[in-house]
Amino acid sequence: SQTIHQWPATLVQPVGSPLSLECTVEGTSNPNLYWYRQAAGRGLQLLFYSVGIGQISSEVPQNLSASRPQDRQFILSSKKLLLSDSGFYLCAWSSELLRYTFGSGTRLTVV
Amino acid sequence: RKEVEQDPGPFNVPEGATVAFNCTYSNSASQSFFWYRQDCRKEPKLLMSVYSSGNEDGRFTAQLNRASQYISLLIRDSKLSDSATYLCVVNSGGYQKVTFGTGTKLQVIP
Numbered sequence: 001s002q003t004i005h006q007w008p009a010t011l012v013q014p015v016g017s018p019l020s021l022e023c024t025v026e027g028t029s030n031p032n033l034y035w036y037r038q039a040a041g042r043g044l045q046l047l048f049y050s051v052g053i054g055q056i057s058s059e060v061p062q063n064l065s066a067s068r069p070q071d072r073q074f075i076l077s078s079k080k081l082l083l084s085d086s087g088f089y090l091c092a093w094s095s096e097l098l099r100y101t102f103g104s105g106t107r108l109t110v111v
Numbered sequence: 112r113k114e115v116e117q118d119p120g121p122f123n124v125p126e127g128a129t130v131a132f133n134c135t136y137s138n139s140a141s142q143s144f145f146w147y148r149q150d151c152r153k154e155p156k157l158l159m160s161v162y163s164s165g166n167e168d169g170r171f172t173a174q175l176n177r178a179s180q181y182i183s184l185l186i187r188d189s190k191l192s193d194s195a196t197y198l199c200v201v202n203s204g205g206y207q208k209v210t211f212g213t214g215t216k217l218q219v220i221p
Binding site for chain 1: 154
């Protein structure tokens with residue numbers, strides 16, 4: 001069966017520091033991968049999606065970037081965090097039927 | 112108009128009650144619809160897909176009304192464990208992309 005791993009679970013980072021969140025998927029090949037952010041009391045905002053290695057589409061211009069160095073690995077990065085980057089970051093993969101499976105999320109607090 | 116709109120609630124209902132949520136969508140070309148459940152501080156999890164003919168899974172019934180462009184979720188015999196936020200999801204065009212609603216919060220009280 002397919003599983004998705006995301007880490008770390010929580011993170012407190014100072015403003016201006018770098019960020020790297022990693023997500024890996026097991027049990028499927030060439031998955032569509034996504035990074036979402038959920039601010040407190042708000043809906044899910046799509047940040048990036050990828051349909052294959054090295055293929056990244058950005059939905060929202062910001063100081064975040066994403067990379068997909070391997071088929072089942074998706075990384076979210078920032079060179080310098082802003083206070084507004086705080087939120088709940090979720091990695092997900094989808095099947096052909098558009099059913100999404102999410103990782104357990106990373107709660108990021110920028111201080 | 113937002114692509115997907117939901118009443119944020121909260122809906123406070125007693126155990127055993129029946130509760131229904133609606134979700135409206137703006138893209139008449141949307142073909143795929145889902146309900147997800149999100150517990151507090153957890154990731155969303157797929158609850159059920161919504162089919163054109165309507166579908167039922169135990170105490171949960173989902174329906175689609177294309178003419179009025181909304182989907183609904185009915186929960187019968189509410190349990191305390193049903194307390195969560197229910198997210199409506201609609202495919203929004205583009206390759207393998209969907210739009211999530213902001214969710215409706217349900218609180219089942221003893």
